Amino acid sequence: MTIVKPSHFVVVPLGMWGHLRPLLHLSLNLLHLHSNLHLTILIPPSIKPRVDSELKSNSFAHIYTKSPSNSGTSSPDKNHHLHHYHKTDKEEQEKENKAIVDRLQIITCISEEFELPKEWSPETMAKESMDYAKTVPLFLKSLLSEQHNLDHTINKFQDIPPNFMIFDTFQAFIPDVMKSVMLEIQKPMVPLIAFVPSNASATWHHFAKEENGGFLYRMIRLVEEDIAKGRDPLEAYAEHSFATYGQVRAVPGLPTKYDYEWWPNMATVPMPPQAFIPILPSTKAVNDEIVTGLICPTAAEIEPVAVEALEKELGKRIYMVGPQFPDSTWAGQNPERKAQNEDDGRVYEFLDKMKGKYGSKSVIYVSLGSLFFPAARPELIRFILQTLKECSFPFVFAYASALASIPEDLLEELNVQEDACVVKFAPQWDVLNHEAIGYFLSHCGSNSTAEAVIAELPIMAMPFTADQGEFTALLSEIYKVAIDLKQIKTFSKPEFNKLYDGTIVEGTEAAIKKELKDTFEKIRGEEGKNMRQRMKDLKAQVRKSWENGRSKQDMLALGRCFE
Known part of the structure; x- marks a missing residue:
C-alpha cells in the first residue's frame, strides 16, 4: 500500500x-x-x-x-x-x-x-x-x-x-x-502561486506588457513619469488610474472594442486615487521569478484563446481551476434556506409570494455587488426600478455597496409596491436558486457571473470596471447568454459616445428607459427562452471541465505543485 x-x-x-x-x-x-x-x-x-x-x-x-x-x-x-x-x-x-x-x-x-x-x-x-x-x-x-x-x-x-x-x-x-x-x-x-479571481482574458488585459496591450503597465509608466516631473503622486494616480484615450483595444478571444468600453461605468464610481495605489504592485508580484504559477477560477474550455495568450505572455503555469463550488452544488443539491436576519426573511417571503402569484422564473434579481454602485449617477438606479415597475416586472433589489445611497422618496415608492422587494443585503445564492427567480441584472463580477451560470439565469449586464467588461463581452457576444445594456453606459469624456459596433450612446432618460423596456420584453419572450437554453449549455461545458476536463486536471496538479 x-x-x-x-x-x-x-x-x-x-x-x-x-x-x-x-x-x-x-x-x-x-x-x-x-x-x-x-x-x-x-x-x-x-x-x-x-x-x-x-x-x-x-x-x-x-x-x-x-x-x-x-x-x-x-x-x-x-x-x-x-x-x-x-x-x-x-x-x-x-x-x-x-x-x-x-x-x-x-x-x-x-x-x-x-x-x-x-x-x-x-x-x-x-x-x-x-x-x-x-x-x-x-x-x-x-x-x-x-x-x-x-x-x-x-x-x-x-x-x-x-x-x-x-x-x-x-x-x-x-x-x-x-x-x-x-x-x-x-x-x-x-512554490508561490498567485490567485486572480477573474477570467483569463481580463487577467491578460491587466498583466500583459504595455507593448502587448496590457493596461496596468501603461498606468505605472504614466504615473511614474508624472511623479518624476514633480507632480503630486495622488494627482498622478487620480489622472491615470483606469484612464482611457479612445484607442482601439483588442483582448484575446473577445471582440475588439475602444478602450473606454472595457470600463463602461467607471465614471459613475467616485473612487479616491488611494484605492488604486495597491493594485499596481500586483504586476511585479505576478511576474516575480519565484512565483511559479497563477490561478484563475474559470474554465479554460470556454475561453481557450485567452488562456493560450495568458500562458504565452506570463511564461508560467496557469491553473484554470473553474468556478469554485462544493460538489453538492454542481449536483444541484442546494441546502435548505434559512433566514439569518430580517432582510433574508423578507426576501424569502416575497419570492414565495411571487411564485404563487406569477409562477416560476417570473422575478428578476437586481444587484450590482458589494463594492460598485453608480453613486455619481444615482438616477440610473431610479430609471431601472421605475421601468421594471412600468413593465409589471416583479423584482428583488439589493444595494449592498457602501457607495449606495437610495433616495428616500424612491424607497417609499417601492416599499408600498406589492411586486417589489428592496433590501440592503440579500442571500444571493439562495435568491438566484429560488424557483421564482428567472433573470439577473448584474454588474458581471466574477462571483456573480459564476453563480448566474450555475443557476442557469439569463443576465442583463451593467458592468463598471475591473474585469466586468471582459466578463460581459464573453457572456453577451461570445455565448449570447447576456444582454449588455448600452444606453446606460457612462464614459469619462463626452466625446466617448460611440461603441466599436457603431452604437451611439445617447445616455438620456428616454434612451435608457426605451432600451430597458425593449430588453425586458425580449428576455421575457422567445429570446429569453433561447438565452436560458444557451446558459444551460454553457453550464454543461463548465461542469464537464470540473468533473473530468482541464479544471479537474489543474485542481489535481495544483495540489501536487510542490512535487
Whole structure:
C-alpha cells in the first residue's frame, strides 16, 4: 500500500469578500480532492466573522463529516478548527480518517498594538491592512520554521512544514516577504502561486506588457513619469488610474472594442486615487521569478484563446481551476434556506409570494455587488426600478455597496409596491436558486457571473470596471447568454459616445428607459427562452471541465505543485 506523505499549504487572501470567498472555496475544494493536504489560512480580523459564518453554512456541512470508515464516531464540533489538535498514539493517528475541517486551521493575523474597533470604517480598514502586512511575515516565519506557538496561537500542523503557498495578487508584498523569510531561516523556497479571481482574458488585459496591450503597465509608466516631473503622486494616480484615450483595444478571444468600453461605468464610481495605489504592485508580484504559477477560477474550455495568450505572455503555469463550488452544488443539491436576519426573511417571503402569484422564473434579481454602485449617477438606479415597475416586472433589489445611497422618496415608492422587494443585503445564492427567480441584472463580477451560470439565469449586464467588461463581452457576444445594456453606459469624456459596433450612446432618460423596456420584453419572450437554453449549455461545458476536463486536471496538479 502506498502511503502518501502529509502536505501543507498556506493561503494569504485579500480581505475583500469578492476575492476571499472564491479563494476560500478553492482551498476547501483542494482539501476535499487531496486527502493528504492540510491548510492554514491567514486572515485579517475584520473578515473573520464572515469566514466563520461561511464555514458554518449548510453548503459546507460536508467538511465536518468524517469518512464512512469512521461513521460510528461522533461528528466534530463546527468550531473544531479553532482548537488545538491533541495527538494520540502516532500509529493510530495515521490510521484515522479525518474530516476536512481537521486539516484546516484559520489564524487571525493581528499585532498586539492593533486595537479592534467597535465598528469598521474605511479608516480602520486601512489601519488593519497596514497591520496585516506587518504581521503576516511573522506568522509565515513561524509556520515555515515549524514552530508550535504562533504569537500565542497554536500551530496544530507543527510537524507538517508548508510545501507551497497561494496568495492573492493584490497582496503584492508576499514574494519579497518570502524571499526574506526563507533567507533568514535558511530553507529552500517553496512554490508561490498567485490567485486572480477573474477570467483569463481580463487577467491578460491587466498583466500583459504595455507593448502587448496590457493596461496596468501603461498606468505605472504614466504615473511614474508624472511623479518624476514633480507632480503630486495622488494627482498622478487620480489622472491615470483606469484612464482611457479612445484607442482601439483588442483582448484575446473577445471582440475588439475602444478602450473606454472595457470600463463602461467607471465614471459613475467616485473612487479616491488611494484605492488604486495597491493594485499596481500586483504586476511585479505576478511576474516575480519565484512565483511559479497563477490561478484563475474559470474554465479554460470556454475561453481557450485567452488562456493560450495568458500562458504565452506570463511564461508560467496557469491553473484554470473553474468556478469554485462544493460538489453538492454542481449536483444541484442546494441546502435548505434559512433566514439569518430580517432582510433574508423578507426576501424569502416575497419570492414565495411571487411564485404563487406569477409562477416560476417570473422575478428578476437586481444587484450590482458589494463594492460598485453608480453613486455619481444615482438616477440610473431610479430609471431601472421605475421601468421594471412600468413593465409589471416583479423584482428583488439589493444595494449592498457602501457607495449606495437610495433616495428616500424612491424607497417609499417601492416599499408600498406589492411586486417589489428592496433590501440592503440579500442571500444571493439562495435568491438566484429560488424557483421564482428567472433573470439577473448584474454588474458581471466574477462571483456573480459564476453563480448566474450555475443557476442557469439569463443576465442583463451593467458592468463598471475591473474585469466586468471582459466578463460581459464573453457572456453577451461570445455565448449570447447576456444582454449588455448600452444606453446606460457612462464614459469619462463626452466625446466617448460611440461603441466599436457603431452604437451611439445617447445616455438620456428616454434612451435608457426605451432600451430597458425593449430588453425586458425580449428576455421575457422567445429570446429569453433561447438565452436560458444557451446558459444551460454553457453550464454543461463548465461542469464537464470540473468533473473530468482541464479544471479537474489543474485542481489535481495544483495540489501536487510542490512535487
